[in-house]
Amino acid sequence: MTKKKSNGSGVDHGLMRELNRSLVLDVIKARSPISRPDIAKTTQLTKPTVSGIVNDLMKRGLVRRVGMGATTTGGGRPPLLLEFNKRSEFLVGVQIGVERSTVVVADALGTEIGRTSVDNPKGEPAAALKSLAKTAMTLVEESGASKRRVSAAGICLPGLVEMRTGKCLLAPNLGWKDVPVADVFSEAFGVPTFVVNNADAAVVVESTEGAAKGARNVVLLHVGSGVGAGILSDGKLLHGAEGFAGEIGHCHIPGLTRQCNCGRTGCLETETDGAAIARAAQEKGLTGTRGGQLTAEDVARAAAEGDPVAQDVLASAGRVLGVAASWLINLFDPEILLVGGGVAAAGPSFLEPLKQQALAMTLPHLAERVEVRPWAEGIDAVVRGAILVAMQKSESYFRVIFQE
Numbered sequence: 001m002t003k004k005k006s007n008g009s010g011v012d013h014g015l016m017r018e019l020n021r022s023l024v025l026d027v028i029k030a031r032s033p034i035s036r037p038d039i040a041k042t043t044q045l046t047k048p049t050v051s052g053i054v055n056d057l058m059k060r061g062l063v064r065r066v067g068m069g070a071t072t073t074g075g076g077r078p079p080l081l082l083e084f085n086k087r088s089e090f091l092v093g094v095q096i097g098v099e100r101s102t103v104v105v106a107d108a109l110g111t112e113i114g115r116t117s118v119d120n121p122k123g124e125p126a127a128a129l130k131s132l133a134k135t136a137m138t139l140v141e142e143s144g145a146s147k148r149r150v151s152a153a154g155i156c157l158p159g160l161v162e163m164r165t166g167k168c169l170l171a172p173n174l175g176w177k178d179v180p181v182a183d184v185f186s187e188a189f190g191v192p193t194f195v196v197n198n199a200d201a202a203v204v205v206e207s208t209e210g211a212a213k214g215a216r217n218v219v220l221l222h223v224g225s226g227v228g229a230g231i232l233s234d235g236k237l238l239h240g241a242e243g244f245a246g247e248i249g250h251c252h253i254p255g256l257t258r259q260c261n262c263g264r265t266g267c268l269e270t271e272t273d274g275a276a277i278a279r280a281a282q283e284k285g286l287t288g289t290r291g292g293q294l295t296a297e298d299v300a301r302a303a304a305e306g307d308p309v310a311q312d313v314l315a316s317a318g319r320v321l322g323v324a325a326s327w328l329i330n331l332f333d334p335e336i337l338l339v340g341g342g343v344a345a346a347g348p349s350f351l352e353p354l355k356q357q358a359l360a361m362t363l364p365h366l367a368e369r370v371e372v373r374p375w376a377e378g379i380d381a382v383v384r385g386a387i388l389v390a391m392q393k394s395e396s397y398f399r400v401i402f403q404e
């Protein structure tokens with residue numbers, strides 16, 4: 001541990017330097033190309049402080065020269081223009097799905113530069129994670145990135161995650177229990193690794209760059225393999241004592257009796273997740289495209305094409321989820337409740353019954369104000385979340401959202 005210097009005034013100079021450095025780096029990232037005097041003006045730091053920080057950032061390869069600015073009015077020398085070197089570091093993101101996993105590589109600004117999807121590796125969780133680390137290493141090379149410059153990895157998975165330690169406490173749909181995901185991946189790949197639950201990852205993505213951009217109180221109801229909620233409260237993820245907050249899929253719905261993967265019976269997700277929707281549609285005679293095995297995507301597609309059986313099945317699931325959504329709105333008072341996951345793609349035949357039921361059962365004052373809508377199309381929010389959770393290594397903005 002480094003010793004903290006203090007001048008007796010209570011000011012921690014190490015921390016001060018760190019804050020100033022982040023501030024300068026953020027300005028360069030957002031406003032490249034930019035000159036030293038403009039950085040000083042924007043950050044309100046002194047010119048010598050800015051110069052010291054910039055020189056250090058250049059030495060480390062994070063910032064580079066890109067040319068000269070306009071001549072100053074006083075006829076002085078034109079200032080050097082600087083830009084952030086987005087290839088100064090790279091990030092790896094992994095989304096572990098129930099059957100398949102997706103691995104992505106991004107540059108230092110978080111822009112995706114490579115992606116691959118693989119069937120989940122067989123075997124024990126540790127062996128599967130090591131195999132995914134190998135897939136990631138190959139992808140880094142193929143993307144033209146340098147493994148030496150990968151600074152962090154992020155992993156999203158459908159289960160309970162203790163974010164502080166990166167441990168998966170339980171993922172019923174993966175059959176995982178007490179798996180030290182961050183430790184195993186970090187050792188296999190050689191970089192700090194952060195782990196987050198799917199719904200938590202998605203709500204951060206949606207509030208940063210998606211359908212709830214800028215909102216500080218957002219609930220994302222995620223319906224896929226299982227049902228869960230990611231809750232952003234006052235701009236920060238709500239974790240609870242161990243990271244279990246938001247497990248709405250395992251709330252008991254009176255009248256439901258089916259056995260759940262968690263060991264209880266009658267949980268919300270036993271009648272409303274992707275598998276439950278496929279099962280209900282199959283029982284009503286709908287057939288699938290993949291060798292007769294119907295999936296929730298098939299049901300969603302059929303509903304979008306006007307199939308009344310598919311629409312009916314989705315509407316029933318939507319109404320039950322609407323009850324759960326009303327609980328979430330009453331409990332967390334979000335500005336926006338988003339509905340996400342594979343089933344959200346089903347469109348109005350699923351979303352409308354959900355929304356109507358939710359608003360009908362919510363406290364009237366809240367129902368008048370809250371917006372209920374699907375998550376953003378075209379953002380792969382969970383995969384994207386794996387990159388954002390990795391970005392907390394270098395960006396305090398994400399560290400605050402994910403960890404505090």
Ligand SMILES: [Zn+2]
Pocket residue numbers: 249250251260261262263264267
């Ligand atoms: Zn359950």
